[in-house]
Amino acid sequence: MNAPATPRGRILIRRPTADFAADDGAPAYVLDRPVAGVRVGIRHDGTWRSWQYIARVWADFLRRDGAIPVLLQTGERTGAEGEKTRADLDAWHGEIDCAVSGLGTCGSCTMWSVRDAVGVEATGKPVIAAICEEFVGHARTTASFLGHPELKVLVLPYPLETRPEPELAVIAERYYPRFLALIGARR
Amino acid sequence: MSGALQSPTIELDDDPEALYELSLAEGWGDGVPLLPPTDERVEALLAATPLAPSHAIGKLPPRHGTATVELAAINAVMAGVAPDAFPLVVAALEALVRPEFNAIALTTTTSSVHPALIVNGPSRDKLRIDYQAGCLGGAAGRGSMTIGRAVSLCLRNVGGQRTGATSRTVFGQPARFGQCFGEWEERSPWPTLAERQGFTRAQDVVTLHGSKGDFPVADTNNDDPRDLACMLAKCISYPLSNYYLELTGDCGQIVVVVNPMWAERFGKAFARLESFQEYLREHAWQPIDLWRPANQEVLRRKSRVDAQGRVYLVNRPEQLVPVVAGGLGSLHAMFLPSWCQSEMQSAAVHAARWTEESLDAALVEARALVRSDGADLILVEADPASARVVLRLDVGDASCATGSCVMPGDALRPLIADLLARRLRGAMDLRLIDPRAVEPGSNAPDPA
Numbered sequence: 001m002n003a004p005a006t007p008r009g010r011i012l013i014r015r016p017t018a019d020f021a022a023d024d025g026a027p028a029y030v031l032d033r034p035v036a037g038v039r040v041g042i043r044h045d046g047t048w049r050s051w052q053y054i055a056r057v058w059a060d061f062l063r064r065d066g067a068i069p070v071l072l073q074t075g076e077r078t079g080a081e082g083e084k085t086r087a088d089l090d091a092w093h094g095e096i097d098c099a100v101s102g103l104g105t106c107g108s109c110t111m112w113s114v115r116d117a118v119g120v121e122a123t124g125k126p127v128i129a130a131i132c133e134e135f136v137g138h139a140r141t142t143a144s145f146l147g148h149p150e151l152k153v154l155v156l157p158y159p160l161e162t163r164p165e166p167e168l169a170v171i172a173e174r175y176y177p178r179f180l181a182l183i184g185a186r187r
Numbered sequence: 188m189s190g191a192l193q194s195p196t197i198e199l200d201d202d203p204e205a206l207y208e209l210s211l212a213e214g215w216g217d218g219v220p221l222l223p224p225t226d227e228r229v230e231a232l233l234a235a236t237p238l239a240p241s242h243a244i245g246k247l248p249p250r251h252g253t254a255t256v257e258l259a260a261i262n263a264v265m266a267g268v269a270p271d272a273f274p275l276v277v278a279a280l281e282a283l284v285r286p287e288f289n290a291i292a293l294t295t296t297t298s299s300v301h302p303a304l305i306v307n308g309p310s311r312d313k314l315r316i317d318y319q320a321g322c323l324g325g326a327a328g329r330g331s332m333t334i335g336r337a338v339s340l341c342l343r344n345v346g347g348q349r350t351g352a353t354s355r356t357v358f359g360q361p362a363r364f365g366q367c368f369g370e371w372e373e374r375s376p377w378p379t380l381a382e383r384q385g386f387t388r389a390q391d392v393v394t395l396h397g398s399k400g401d402f403p404v405a406d407t408n409n410d411d412p413r414d415l416a417c418m419l420a421k422c423i424s425y426p427l428s429n430y431y432l433e434l435t436g437d438c439g440q441i442v443v444v445v446n447p448m449w450a451e452r453f454g455k456a457f458a459r460l461e462s463f464q465e466y467l468r469e470h471a472w473q474p475i476d477l478w479r480p481a482n483q484e485v486l487r488r489k490s491r492v493d494a495q496g497r498v499y500l501v502n503r504p505e506q507l508v509p510v511v512a513g514g515l516g517s518l519h520a521m522f523l524p525s526w527c528q529s530e531m532q533s534a535a536v537h538a539a540r541w542t543e544e545s546l547d548a549a550l551v552e553a554r555a556l557v558r559s560d561g562a563d564l565i566l567v568e569a570d571p572a573s574a575r576v577v578l579r580l581d582v583g584d585a586s587c588a589t590g591s592c593v594m595p596g597d598a599l600r601p602l603i604a605d606l607l608a609r610r611l612r613g614a615m616d617l618r619l620i621d622p623r624a625v626e627p628g629s630n631a632p633d634p635a
Contacts, residue, residue, distance in 0.1 A: 011201045014194040014224045016215055016261045018252025018345040046434040046489060076438045078287050078530045107355030108296035108528070111249070115291075138355050142295070145250045145347070 025147035026118075029126040030184025031098050036066030038185070041092060041099030041127075043116055045074045050160035050168055051103035051130070057172035058100075058179065070095050074116065089116060093123050098183055102130030105160060110135040114142045114151065121148055126183050132158035152182050191233075191240050192226060192257055199223075210265075215344055217336065217364055221265040232260040232273040234571070237537055244277060245284030248291035249354070250347030254280055258345050259337070266337035266365070272314045272330050274536035275393050276337045279304055282395045282532035283338065289529045293397050294348045298429070299360040300526035303398035303442070304335050304367035305510060307381035308391030308536075311369040318369030320514030323401050323444070323521060324361065334393075335365030360400045367393075368512055374447035375511035376454025383460070383508075384533035391536045396442050396508075397529030399429065402522050412449075412456040416463065419443065419520065420470035423507070424500040426477055429527045434489050436501040439525035443467070443509045448517035453509075464504035471500040471507065541571055541611040549610035553578075553603045561585035562593040564603070567620065576607060579620040596621030 006012050031038065040062050042055045059069035072092045075085045101117035104110030113129050120127035131139040131153050143151040156175060160168070199205045206223045210216030222228065233240050233256065240257035247254045256277060263276045283290050283302060293300050306316045315328035322331070342348040350356055356363075372379045372388070381392035404422045409415040423441055430436050445453065457463035475483050475496045483492075491498050501507065508531065513519065538545070546569055554564050562585050568577040582593050593599075596619055604617040 006198060009201050010198050011223055011225055012196045012198050013206065014192060014226070014229055014257075014261045015197055016194075016224060016258065016265060016340070016344040017213075018247075018250075018254070018258060018347075020250045020252055020347055047432060049485070075434050077292060077528050078289050078438045081435055081437050082287075106297040108292040108298070110355070111292060111295040135355065138295070138353070141353055142249070145353075 028150040031126045035185040039068045039097045041070045041096035043072045043101040048103045053168045054172040098126040104131035104135045118148045128152040130154045134158040224261040224264040228264045231270045235270045235273045244280045247346030249294045252345040254345045262340040263337040267333040278534040278536045279393045282534040287530040288532045297355045297357045301363045302395045305394040306369040310391045316369035318371045318512045322368040331367045335367035339365045377460035394533040397526045398523035412452040417470045420467045424471040439527040440506045440508045440531045441525045442523040444521040446513040450511040467507045468504040472497040560593045575616040577618045
């Protein structure tokens, strides 16, 4: 691309930015059936104890409702431990019918929650990302540039961490029906 | 060469403030004035690498924009990178896009982490990479101040990293402007960082470390280098380190920047680098009682507490990476804490189209083509930037009548051009002056 001539007192420069992928991409999926008998994945990491607590409560609720919770704790992302994490995720994809991936309550954990949700969505299964309110924009941006702009996001209060367990128990109970509705579980 | 550039052009006033204002409006910059990426400047950088402008170095996170060599050069021009330093920018980007560097997480996290660039190799001084006093900031060598900045601008403009949008860093850090320093190899008692990464001292190598910032330590209380190393290890294993957030101490590295005076002391106590690293690792732990009871429980649940009640920082000695640099004040050291979820990466530069040495080596082979016939090739001119070489054929007394029949210039030239292009890795403009082509009455020989 030849640069055109420029008038005196003017210069031509080259634009320094790349083109980014458009915000269209993979579809999201809905469960469209009652949750009973469904294997529901719940992904958490080792960092956020508030989410681990909610995950345990939701696992109990799912069992009560006839579903089979399949919890996965993700580990490190690099080195030998990273390979193990990726293998665990691959195996988990095969064990579940749908999933919730969380918790997004920091920059990288939001990104990984979304990426791991996208990993489920790429297998054609319903999934939602559980993201605290402060990081929802970050989650939607991340989902878009990963080519999954329709990824469903369950918005949780911020901050969750450091709340006492009785408060978390209330939040877990309040948000459980929203989780089921968002993933498309019929009553 | 401007026909090779593909990036869109923008016309603006030939006024330094015009580009500065545009960069602020468009979000291209880091808030500091930039040099205009004119074709002339961009091409000067492109001439310093054998890679084609369209060559894709990789996709830069977080938005996965494709970093072509051309886009890297445009951003490097804006950062103020000198042409001969551009190959280091390319090498840094090559290291950055490797999956184990985990740049996607590094560029999006709430942490302050950012790639710190550490340079080894023979070009360190020529490129003005700071490695002595003030090397982590303030020494103001052009290489140090611009190479890291170019990588940061590439992450911004090619990767789409924008604070508050795709990056959620809470504080950032000064090094997000760009951090690049060299190792004072001559003052290190151990192999250089690049050698430990599998390269040679003859190579220019850049190493990327996901660094959370610069953590200073000082000491005048310890005369025994082992005591000093022990306290250094205790500082590195500070209780709110990222390592104690992790499920294991298995990932990432900590760069320990040791001043030359301490390096000499450590070198006497630990002749082998590995023994120094082992010693640091052995002492890089804290007693579980240091933490409050609830925090102790968290660490226990993560299986981070051993049978002696010690919470080790890292699992392996090689995760503690000494680098010798800094001034000769004998009481300071720095370490660059780890974000943990990123593995240090190194890459060597791609050589420019040729160096003096590589051209000489190629010419030895070219001369062999004609020397068997009693002729020779004389180097008249060589310009790596324009890939132009001028040779004069010296046929001496050789002639077909005496049995030494040197090939005609128009047959010889493509052979030599092909040889040089293969040896010097790139097409070139070869002019071969053949004195036999002089016409009677002419003052100048015709070039082949």
